[in-house]
Amino acid sequence: EAGVAQSPRYKIIEKRQSVAFWCNPISGHATLYWYQQILGQGPKLLIQFQNNGVVDDSQLPKDRFSAERLKGVDSTLKIQPAKLEDSAVYLCASSLGTGARQPQHFGDGTRLSIL
Amino acid sequence: DQQVKQNSPSLSVQEGRISILNCDYTNSMFDYFLWYKKYPAEGPTFLISISSIKDKNEDGRFTVFLNKSAKHLSLHIVPSQPGDSAVYFCAAKGGGYQKVTFGTGTKLQVIP
Numbered sequence: 001e002a003g004v005a006q007s008p009r010y011k012i013i014e015k016r017q018s019v020a021f022w023c024n025p026i027s028g029h030a031t032l033y034w035y036q037q038i039l040g041q042g043p044k045l046l047i048q049f050q051n052n053g054v055v056d057d058s059q060l061p062k063d064r065f066s067a068e069r070l071k072g073v074d075s076t077l078k079i080q081p082a083k084l085e086d087s088a089v090y091l092c093a094s095s096l097g098t099g100a101r102q103p104q105h106f107g108d109g110t111r112l113s114i115l
Numbered sequence: 116d117q118q119v120k121q122n123s124p125s126l127s128v129q130e131g132r133i134s135i136l137n138c139d140y141t142n143s144m145f146d147y148f149l150w151y152k153k154y155p156a157e158g159p160t161f162l163i164s165i166s167s168i169k170d171k172n173e174d175g176r177f178t179v180f181l182n183k184s185a186k187h188l189s190l191h192i193v194p195s196q197p198g199d200s201a202v203y204f205c206a207a208k209g210g211g212y213q214k215v216t217f218g219t220g221t222k223l224q225v226i227p
Contacts (some may be wrong), residue, residue: 004158033215042119042204042217043159055212091158098213100166102149106158 002026004107006092012113018080021110025074026095032069033104034077035091043091049075050098079112087114118142119207121218123154129226134192135219137207141186145216150179150190153202153220162203163190195225 005024013019025032030051035043046057046065060067064083069075069114079086089111093104128134136150146167151178165172165179165188172179178191190227192199205218 039123040219042121042206042219045214045215047210048214050212053148056214100208100213101164103149103161103164104215106151106160108156108158 001054004092004105006090006107006110009108010111010113011066012115013082014115016081018078019082019112020076020078021090021092021112023075023077023078023092023107024104025092029094029096029105030072030103031095031098033093034067034075035093037089037091037109039088046077055098072107082112083113084114086092087112117219118145119205119216119218120205120222121205123221124219125222125224126202126223127226130193130197131194134199134223134225136190136192136193136203136205136223138188138190138218139186140188141211142207142216143186143203145209147208147213148179148181148188149206149208149215150177151204151206151217153204160205192223195223197225197227199223200225 016025019024026048045052046060047067049069064077067077091109093106095102095104120153149164150162152162153159163177181188202222204220
């Protein structure tokens with residue numbers, strides 16, 4: 001079974017520039033998550049999709065962050081414009097559904113550095 | 116508001132001994148708890164979980180204990196192996212769509 005694929009692995013941009021990350025979840029997984037992990041902290045949920053609908057985006061800074069999951073499969077997360085505090089690892093995860101017993105499977109993340 | 120807390124940022128244990136990682140939570144709505152393991156430059160991988168209706172779950176060398184009245188859970192690794200050296204995240208699920216809240220992680224080092 002192929003895992004969650006993310007690209008790029010690393011990205012360096014200057015503040016106020018824009019950046020986009022891509023995620024392809026495990027085949028058949030209906031639920032997709034984007035997390036932000038700042039150094040020394042645990043992953044923080046930014047947005048959760050169930051198929052192609054958003055079920056939780058309460059912690060997404062909507063003035064600069066956007067995400068979509070067209071066709072209910074792969075997803076993109078965009079930051080525009082980037083701020084210094086956006087430097088973090090952005091993790092994508094997927095699961096079969098939202099049931100308690102269904103663990104999330106994570107990709108290896110995109111490490112974003114803002115100069 | 117940190118709803119899931121791992122108060123020990125790091126832990127060192129000798130190979131063959133027991134590793135005990137602790138986690139506390141504050142939200143009574145959490146009804147499922149998970150531990151994830153993370154190696155550098157990789158995403159977290161699921162390790163073991165426990166439902167709030169149980170107080171113990173075991174999988175090989177890994178056992179998770181839940182004390183619901185104290186809102187505390189712990190992960191025991193016996194015996195510890197050098198390959199267990201990683202960051203361990205405690206996570207809790209609850210509420211609509213089973214949102215997952217992660218702790219800040221504990222870095223375990225198993226010394227050969």
